[in-house]
Amino acid sequence: MGWTALGLGDNEFALGLDYLKELEKSAAFPFLSANVLYSKDDSYVFEPYVIKNVSGFRVGITAVIGGDTGLRKNEKEVDIYVEDEISSLNRILSELEGKSDFIIVLSHTGFKGAEKLARKYGGVDLFVVGHLADSAHTQPSTVGSSLLVQGPPIGQYMLRLDIAIRNPQRPYNIETVTGKTPGNTIRSSLVVLDKRFAEDPDIQKIENEYKKKLAEYVNTAKMKKLNEGKRDPRALSAKLHYTGAESCRSCHTTQYDFWENTKHAIAFETLEKQDRQFETDCIKCHTTGFRKTGGFEDILTAKDLLGVQCESCHGPGSLHISKGVTPQNFFGEKTCLSCHDPENDDDFQYERDLKIIRCPADN
Numbered sequence: 001m002g003w004t005a006l007g008l009g010d011n012e013f014a015l016g017l018d019y020l021k022e023l024e025k026s027a028a029f030p031f032l033s034a035n036v037l038y039s040k041d042d043s044y045v046f047e048p049y050v051i052k053n054v055s056g057f058r059v060g061i062t063a064v065i066g067g068d069t070g071l072r073k074n075e076k077e078v079d080i081y082v083e084d085e086i087s088s089l090n091r092i093l094s095e096l097e098g099k100s101d102f103i104i105v106l107s108h109t110g111f112k113g114a115e116k117l118a119r120k121y122g123g124v125d126l127f128v129v130g131h132l133a134d135s136a137h138t139q140p141s142t143v144g145s146s147l148l149v150q151g152p153p154i155g156q157y158m159l160r161l162d163i164a165i166r167n168p169q170r171p172y173n174i175e176t177v178t179g180k181t182p183g184n185t186i187r188s189s190l191v192v193l194d195k196r197f198a199e200d201p202d203i204q205k206i207e208n209e210y211k212k213k214l215a216e217y218v219n220t221a222k223m224k225k226l227n228e229g230k231r232d233p234r235a236l237s238a239k240l241h242y243t244g245a246e247s248c249r250s251c252h253t254t255q256y257d258f259w260e261n262t263k264h265a266i267a268f269e270t271l272e273k274q275d276r277q278f279e280t281d282c283i284k285c286h287t288t289g290f291r292k293t294g295g296f297e298d299i300l301t302a303k304d305l306l307g308v309q310c311e312s313c314h315g316p317g318s319l320h321i322s323k324g325v326t327p328q329n330f331f332g333e334k335t336c337l338s339c340h341d342p343e344n345d346d347d348f349q350y351e352r353d354l355k356i357i358r359c360p361a362d363n
């Protein structure tokens with residue numbers, strides 16, 4: 001993909017340092033971290049920075065992980081640690097400043113953490129922020145003379161920045177492009193990673209292998225045994241819990257028959273068709289009650305809650321059924337937007353779309 005550098009985050013360590021080092025060897029670009037250090041001598045585990053020459057303009061790139069984030073690492077790996085990012089940046093920036101014309105910090109600290117760093121270090125030209133999923137900062141903002149920006153999560157978009165330095169005097173005072181700006185400018189745009197971009201066959205192969213392994217794992221005898229029981233009894237013991245569309249059918253036949261023919265009823269099959277049914281990132285909106293009180297944790301124990309069912313809109317039904325309590329009110333547009341957010345449905349129109357799925361009254 002033509003990468004120049006990779007800033008490591010906390011999750012990159014989840015499969016162990018040896019594995020990460022292997023990946024680094026096979027990559028054509030450096031893995032950076034200025035604050036993951038070996039305990040024995042405080043030396044760097046990865047390269048702390050890289051300087052890239054862009055038409056004679058020297059761009060220094062370094063990366064930090066928030067000190068309070070820690071690493072998601074194998075418990076046995078006690079020989080590396082995350083130094084607090086302020087000490088690391090103090091050291092790295094004084095090295096970088098003499099050698100680069102532009103400094104980028106890949107800041108795996110969340111946006112607030114990056115703002116804190118920006119207030120501390122005037123010398124950083126651009127913070128590219130990661131860590132906490134956030135779509136609110138795709139337009140650059142400024143702290144002093146530093147720019148901060150963060151791409152949206154889960155790989156549906158790529159954030160593209162075009163920076164023009166016409167006046168190479170620090171601080172650059174880079175402005176966001178609005179119409180015609182004569183000075184130093186930054187333009188950010190979100191590129192939707194849709195069908196215009198062909199799948200890479202090599203990556204596709206890896207992904208298919210991964211899906212196969214995951215399905216095999218979920219279906220191993222051990223997992224099956226774990227899941228032989230019914231839904232987590234703790235969930236069912238919650239006073240108000242999800243009971244599934246089948247349990248509504250006998251009294252609300254009209255609405256059930258209608259719902260059964262909406263796309264909501266087949267939302268889980270849609271995931272299965274793509275072999276994505278085991279991915280928690282997807283399950284949330286394509287099932288009913290995932291990780292909710294009285295809902296479920298594991299799809300194998302929730303066969304009765306797959307797809308977008310009645311209780312996704314009307315709330316958990318146990319007390320309605322057992323005690324005749326009127327179901328929790330339908331909250332209107334807000335209910336729909338919890339799933340029909342701009343990332344997954346950029347064309348949602350409440351009035352129009354409601355007409356398509358609104359349950360009919362009894363005949």
Ligand code: HEC
Nearest residue numbers: 243244247248251252310311314317320321324325326327
């Ligand atoms: C034993 C029969 C029975 C079952 C089972 C049942 N309901 Fe009902 N439901 C009723 C009756 C009777 C009413 C009308 C009285 C009321 O509003 O409580 C009703 C009303 C409703 C209403 C309209 C409430 C309103 O504000 O007017 C909704 C929505 C509803 N049920 C959803 C469900 C869902 C979802 C399920 C399954 C989880 C379900 N019901 C299961 C009998 C049932």
Ligand code: HEC
Nearest residue numbers: 263264266267270285286308312335336339353354356357
């Ligand atoms: C729990 C998540 C969730 C909620 C809540 C939800 N939806 Fe959906 N909706 C989905 C999913 C997922 C699909 C796609 C199903 C598929 O095609 O597999 C969908 C599909 C639809 C479709 C069909 C689109 C098409 O291409 O035909 C309409 C219309 C719709 N939803 C409207 C609504 C409205 C209106 C509300 C609120 C009253 C709502 N939805 C609430 C998740 C949800």
Ligand code: HEC
Nearest residue numbers: 270271274276279281282283284285338339340341344345
């Ligand atoms: C925040 C809620 C949400 C999450 C998370 C989510 N979806 Fe959906 N998905 C929807 C909604 C809403 C629709 C219906 C969109 C529409 O009506 O155009 C949908 C539709 C779809 C469709 C059918 C429409 C199409 O584009 O062909 C597929 C396939 C799909 N989702 C796959 C996935 C996968 C794979 C994941 C996990 C990476 C995922 N979804 C995660 C809400 C979600």
Ligand code: HEC
Nearest residue numbers: 245248252255256259308309310313357358359360361362
């Ligand atoms: C995508 C959201 C959604 C799903 C899924 C859904 N409903 Fe509804 N349902 C609605 C809306 C919206 C209304 C109209 C409520 C209103 O206007 O206050 C409604 C109305 C109702 C009513 C009252 C009908 C009337 O006017 O007398 C019942 C009963 C009901 N739904 C039962 C169910 C049952 C049972 C299921 C599952 C088989 C189901 N609903 C699935 C959104 C949904």
